[in-house]
Amino acid sequence: ACSAFSQKSCEECLKNVSCLWCYTNNTCIDYPVRSILPSSSLCSLSNARWGVCWINFEALIIALAVVAGLILVSITVCCCYCCYCRRRSRSRLDEEEEQLARKREERRLQSLQRKHERKLKHDEIRKKYGLLQDSDNPYSRFENE
Helix, strand or coil: CHHHHCCCCHHHHCCCCCEEEECCCCEEEECCCCCCCCCCCCCCCCCEECCCCCCCHHHHHHHHHHHHHHHHHHHHHHHHHHHHHHHHHHHHHHHHHHHHHHHHHHHHHHHHHHHHHHHHHHHHHHHHCCCCCCCCCCCHHHHHC
């Protein structure tokens, strides 16, 4: 029973986790577990101590709220940053893919140009030695034989 520690010290009262120390009248009372926060009729939050004697219940609640808020903000920032990085990496990949497609197309065009130049060169050599067939008469070579 927490009331047995009344009129003693805060440290003795708070050794039991289910106790709450009130500095207004130096009483040790059972923590009201049905309500999360003790009512002001029981003890004001600025004079209530729970867990440790050096911090009042009001400051404890504020500190826990600040820590929880910082954790939530940091998680939100991390999520937003990760989403931004992912989007940025996707755009980089798209840019690289477009650049590779452009280079591939340039190489294909250069290859076709070189193929056309080789064909012209080979046609000149065939013409020089009389091996080139006329497009009007494809059987002209056979007539000469």
